[in-house]
Amino acid sequence: MTALTNLLDLDPAQLVEYCGELGEKPFRAKQLLRWIHQFGAHDFEAMTDLAKSLRDKLATRAMVAAPAVISDHTSTDGTRKWLLDVGQGNAVEAVFIPEENRGTLCISTQAGCAVNCRFCSTGKQGFSRNLTVGEIIGQLWMAEFELRKSKNIAPGPKGERQITNVVMMGMGEPLLNYEPTVTALKLMLDDNAYGLSRRRVTLSTSGVVPMIDKLSQDCAVALAVSLHASNDTLRDGLVPLNKKYPLRELMASCKRYLEFAPRDFVTFEYCMLDGVNDSDANARELIALVQGRSGSEAVSCKFNLIPFNPFPESGLKRSHNPRIKAFAQILMDAGIVTTVRKTRGDDIDAACGQLAGEVQDRTKVQERMQKMVEYQTKFGKNFGRIVEVFE
Ligand code: SAH
Numbered sequence: 001m002t003a004l005t006n007l008l009d010l011d012p013a014q015l016v017e018y019c020g021e022l023g024e025k026p027f028r029a030k031q032l033l034r035w036i037h038q039f040g041a042h043d044f045e046a047m048t049d050l051a052k053s054l055r056d057k058l059a060t061r062a063m064v065a066a067p068a069v070i071s072d073h074t075s076t077d078g079t080r081k082w083l084l085d086v087g088q089g090n091a092v093e094a095v096f097i098p099e100e101n102r103g104t105l106c107i108s109t110q111a112g113c114a115v116n117c118r119f120c121s122t123g124k125q126g127f128s129r130n131l132t133v134g135e136i137i138g139q140l141w142m143a144e145f146e147l148r149k150s151k152n153i154a155p156g157p158k159g160e161r162q163i164t165n166v167v168m169m170g171m172g173e174p175l176l177n178y179e180p181t182v183t184a185l186k187l188m189l190d191d192n193a194y195g196l197s198r199r200r201v202t203l204s205t206s207g208v209v210p211m212i213d214k215l216s217q218d219c220a221v222a223l224a225v226s227l228h229a230s231n232d233t234l235r236d237g238l239v240p241l242n243k244k245y246p247l248r249e250l251m252a253s254c255k256r257y258l259e260f261a262p263r264d265f266v267t268f269e270y271c272m273l274d275g276v277n278d279s280d281a282n283a284r285e286l287i288a289l290v291q292g293r294s295g296s297e298a299v300s301c302k303f304n305l306i307p308f309n310p311f312p313e314s315g316l317k318r319s320h321n322p323r324i325k326a327f328a329q330i331l332m333d334a335g336i337v338t339t340v341r342k343t344r345g346d347d348i349d350a351a352c353g354q355l356a357g358e359v360q361d362r363t364k365v366q367e368r369m370q371k372m373v374e375y376q377t378k379f380g381k382n383f384g385r386i387v388e389v390f391e
């Protein structure tokens with residue numbers, strides 16, 4: 001018996017090809033795309049404008065399947081986290097962050113990560129495997145229609161869209177899982193699927209230089225780059241990939257990317273590590289770096305400072321709040337738009353990026369979820385979530 005084709009794995013062009021293989025006309029692919037990605041349909045019987053013969057054919061050869069949900073937790077402020085099973089004891093997470101005028105979904109692209117940044121718990125777990133297109137876009141598919149179901153919003157283009165922005169900032173390095181990531185991005189942008197504008201989709205990378213260039217040609221969405229350091233010596237120790245693609249090359253690739261990007265700036269993420277990269281001198285060195293005064297290209301940018309979410313094996317500490325503020329102020333005084341993400345919940349490994357991973361011990365995940373609810377009740381609704389404190 002041949003395996004069923006998961007239609008979530010196919011981009012619009014592949015779906016046309018697939019319909020061809022079934023002896024169907026290309027416009028059937030458009031109908032299928034709409035049923036799947038606009039109506040969240042997975043049952044071919046429900047696709048009423050397809051001929052009965054096609055529905056029957058699909059039922060025996062195809063499926064629409066996203067990763068199974070292991071746990072689903074909504075905090076009092078509406079932030080919702082799904083832990084998703086991607087097989088062999090691996091799980092990834094997708095997080096929905098509602099805000100006044102938008103809903104952002106943070107998605108994963110790999111189970112684990114091979115880059116092994118010093119401050120990242122995903123990196124410490126090592127690399128398990130690349131996610132498939134269906135597993136990447138499946139996070140958006142599942143989340144959009146689950147959110148609608150919970151709010152009684154009809155599927156289809158007439159129902160109010162819940163996810164207006166997507167950020168690839170969950171587990172994994174998207175540019176080291178390039179083809180599936182780009183296919184998933186194309187589905188996000190396709191008018192017959194999610195129809196998101198390129199400005200509303202952000203890819204975050206630790207700096208895989210050749211792939212940044214390739215992305216600028218294949219699917220130039222908004223770009224975030226995990227900088228974390230103001231010079232190569234420091235960055236070599238935090239983001240090992242820097243030894244391969246040092247700052248000079250990284251900055252040049254950012255500059256090239258901006259010619260094709262939907263926004264006129266790159267977002268630099270900077271994890272604030274106590275006594276490691278958070279001094280006034282580091283801030284001044286950063287300004288010189290992005291302004292092109294230290295031998296690299298100048299890059300139009302915004303900074304997003306992320307207070308480090310500690311985990312036991314890291315041996316690192318989060319910068320203190322006054323230090324973060326002072327650091328941000330130096331950047332802002334130089335005219336660089338700077339935001340600070342405030343995360344809490346780190347002491348129970350419940351903050352962003354710390355929840356997923358090995359799920360052999362599922363009871364532990366449940367325990368953490370439970371703890372998270374308790375902490376939120378005790379310390380307030382923002383416990384464990386990301387809050388922009390100033391811009
Ligand atoms: N691999 C990509 C995208 C996923 S990580 C990347 O590195 O850009 C998303 C963001 O979370 C990155 O900026 C990453 O550096 C940051 N991050 C990872 N671990 C963290 C931690 N323990 N505390 C704070 N930020 C962290």
Ligand code: SF4
Pocket residue numbers: 113114115116117120121122123124170171172173205206226
């Ligand atoms: Fe991988 Fe990003 Fe974590 Fe670095 S920060 S180990 S690139 S997921």
